[in-house]
Amino acid sequence: MAANNSLIVGESSVYTVNNQVILVQVLVSVFLCINFLLITTFLLNDLFYRTMRYILFAVTLLSDCLFLVMTDILLILSYFRFSMQMWLCFLIYIVLSVYTFVTPITLTAMTLERYVAICMPLRHAELCSIRSALHCILIIHGLSAVPCIFVLSIVFASAAHSFYAQDRVCTVEIFILHSWQSHFRSAVCQSYFLIMCIIIVFSYVKIMKVAKAASGENKKSSWKGLRTVVLHAFQLLLCLIQLWCPFIEAAVLQINVMLFINVRYFNYITFILAPRCLSPLIYGLRDEKFFHSLKYYALCGLYKKQS
Template sequence: MSKNSTAENGSIGSSPMGRTVNERVLIVQVLVGIFLYINCLMIFTFFKKEAFHNNVRYILFSHTLFCDTLFLIISDTLLVINFSGTTMPAGLCMVIYAISGLLNFATPLTLTAMCLERYVAICMPLRHAEISTRRRAIYCIFVIHAVSSIQQFIIFSMVVLSSPPSFYSMLLVCSVENLVFVKWQQNLRSAMSQLYFVAISFTIAFTYVKIMAAARAASSDNKKSTSRGHRTVLLHAFQVTLGLVMLWLPLIETLVLEADFNAVKQLRYFNYIVFILAPRCLCPLVYGLRDENFVLVLKYYVLFGFYKRISPIKIPPS
């Protein structure tokens, strides 16, 4: 980096625009800190209550929290790096983005698996105990990460095949545009994201329609459970929709980048708040705080053991 660019970066920090950027980054840090605290508290609650360990719903929920927590840490670090203009070796940037991308896709895929679990519980109740087991939940998590890694492996391979050896030690601001710099690579990345979008959307729509049909046919005794499952899937659908919109962001940011380079940072800030932070703060609200058993255990640890209504809780294995 030249002395002129360094001086420009120094002057930006004291300019009105620089102060606005610093304020925005500070706001993000506060929000991320709050969400990380909530997520870590819920992960701690899951591990402290053994009854949660054999229930597929809680296993998948804890996996979502774990992926969201790591993704928030990495994505927030990249946001600060991008706004500050800090550079790093291209090889390190590739590894960071590969991990970030894997975690990013793991969350909507896990939510899709949770919707399928609710579909089995409501529409196939006699087979639910057979299908929804702890072992299968663990296998499902491995499949989720395998599917999530497909796009990252292809993008990683494209960069490796199209870049000279000197590229990996080159210092650059860590962003996808600096890694995927050929037009057809950007198009392929966008097309794969849309494929994920269509597959996940179809699966969630299928479970929603089936649970709706089961709700209409359910007896009065099962209405409450079916209605709760229907609301859960609907909330998951909204959460996943926010998350899946992010799969369109590479295409949108590419179009904006061609029109106005300075507008990309503003767009990324908005996208980060609405399509990255928002879906991940909804997860504890949608699943954790709506679950009576989980809330009781959570209250016990939040209040340092003074909340005593936890003892009679009996959680079914699936």
């Protein structure tokens, strides 16, 4: 009887996870379609090429698309226990590790751009030019690669030759060869978290002061910029909590495997998918110029004719 009950529980658990995987596929597909429409809108309008905030917005969209595709592929491979050669797992890890940080760091850069636009309007054209945007993108990817470089350097220095010849299910945990590596990775993530939070709070306080002192159109623009910073802060918070998820999941795994699966699923939906659906809301719908262009291309030009 006990064996039958355990069998039923096992079948029910597998069925639940299967439904979860299907739900993830639906959500990822929807988000990718929306992001593809936004990227197409950006590419078809020359105005957006000359504005730093739209260029950084496009970077977040491309980063989110790549990150969602790679995490979804890894989710499916892990679910079906598909093993792969270590060199391929290394490549997947590098991409995911770098683009885990690209979106939150880009959001921080977009917050600074709003700070310059509102608090230093006379210098905005100079500081936020196209050339500055390209330099900013290089800096963002350089900073995002730092944690990955440290982790892989430790792996290359301490792993045995047999480690590279294995075929294993690709997960982040297989690159943690020593317990102190986990603490080191935690320290790096928390340092990034602290620095970005300081920048967000600093920008918010400065824009708040300008918004209170402004009048007329300037006041309206300042408060709109302030709301954008608040949305960036919320989105950034979700992205940064994602950096803590591996440590929470590692602790839960020691308690119960099914609880670990459910926690990992919740973290994926809440802290990976959800923050990446906020970008279309912040710049795809709230920004008037981008919204009109999006509506025009989404309706195949009918919107422009009607207006």
